[in-house]
Amino acid sequence: MPFYIDPHIHMVSRTTDDYKRMALAGCVLISEPAFWAGFDRSGPEGFRDYFRHLTEYERTRALAYGIEHRSWLCINAKEAENVSLARDVIALIPEFLDRRGVLGIGEIGLNKNTKNEATVFLEHLDLAAKTGELILVHTPHLADKYQGTRMILDMLKDDRRIPPERVCIDHVEEHTIRPALEAGHWVGMTLYPITKCTPARAADMIERYGTDRVLVNSAGDWGHSDPLAVPEFIFEMKRRGHDEASIRKIVYDNPLAFFRQSRRFSFDPAAASAEKAK
Numbered sequence: 567m568p569f570y571i572d573p574h575i576h577m578v579s580r581t582t583d584d585y586k587r588m589a590l591a592g593c594v595l596i597s598e599p600a601f602w603a604g605f606d607r608s609g610p611e612g613f614r615d616y617f618r619h620l621t622e623y624e625r626t627r628a629l630a631y632g633i634e635h636r637s638w639l640c641i642n643a644k645e646a647e648n649v650s651l652a653r654d655v656i657a658l659i660p661e662f663l664d665r666r667g668v669l670g671i672g673e674i675g676l677n678k679n680t681k682n683e684a685t686v687f688l689e690h691l692d693l694a695a696k697t698g699e700l701i702l703v704h705t706p707h708l709a710d711k712y713q714g715t716r717m718i719l720d721m722l723k724d725d726r727r728i729p730p731e732r733v734c735i736d737h738v739e740e741h742t743i744r745p746a747l748e749a750g751h752w753v754g755m756t757l758y759p760i761t762k763c764t765p766a767r768a769a770d771m772i773e774r775y776g777t778d779r780v781l782v783n784s785a786g787d788w789g790h791s792d793p794l795a796v797p798e799f800i801f802e803m804k805r806r807g808h809d810e811a812s813i814r815k816i817v818y819d820n821p822l823a824f825f826r827q828s829r830r831f832s833f834d835p836a837a838a839s840a841e842k843a844k
């Protein structure tokens with residue numbers, strides 16, 4: 567398996583050694599959603615700096631290891647509980663949307679499934695619909711996941727301006743993958759060492775639901791996570807005797823097909839190495 571893509575990883579909280587290990591393992595492209603920093607920012611200007619970090623510095627840092635970097639912009643569900651802060655941040659996003667490497671709005675979603683989180687989710691959807699952006703959705707953890715996923719699917723269905731195939735529902739598990747796929751969305755399976763889904767559980771879900779509109783990611787961040795989770799998944803799939811073509815579809819062709827719906831997206835592995843060599 568020569569190449570893979572990690573469509574969800576928070577490299578601002580990882581080291582350059584991780585970039586190197588990912589490059590050695592065959593990673594050629596990543597996408598980095600905006601997320602919670604581990605602490606609440608003091609105001610909207612903190613997000614302006616973060617969006618610059620994602621679209622400028624992190625992109626350069628990835629390219630130094632031959633890895634193309636793309637990003638998603640939003641205010642995450644945890645800080646969205648503060649609706650007035652969230653509105654100030656949403657107002658900042660349009661000035662960054664046409665920056666190089668931006669794929670769309672994300673990872674928006676719900677955390678504790680509150681009314682305020684839902685309000686801010688809907689306002690992000692409105693921005694994405696008006697600007698024609700792709701959407702990446704974070705679904706809540708553990709006990710809140712099923713109800714949160716249902717709420718998210720209902721809100722997406724109610725906004726008829728948003729084609730379902732332009733949305734990826736991330737962190738799906740055994741009890742949420744089917745409704746997300748049936749609604750016509752892409753789904754992301756997050757491979758975490760402890761919570762979320764192991765490579766074996768992800769492979770089980772692939773065997774049950776097939777390879778269409780399915781992505782796998784590490785969601786590596788500042789917590790206990792593994793930036794090499796996608797290669798672990800490839801290893802598990804090979805061990806079970808899956809052929810190269812279907813593994814490649816999940817870890818390479820599918821993320822490219824999803825990203826290619828963004829009008830700004832282009833990707834050429836040869837051009838990436840040429841830019842690196844400059």
Ligand SMILES: [Zn+2]
Binds near residue numbers: 599601673
């Ligand atoms: Zn994330």
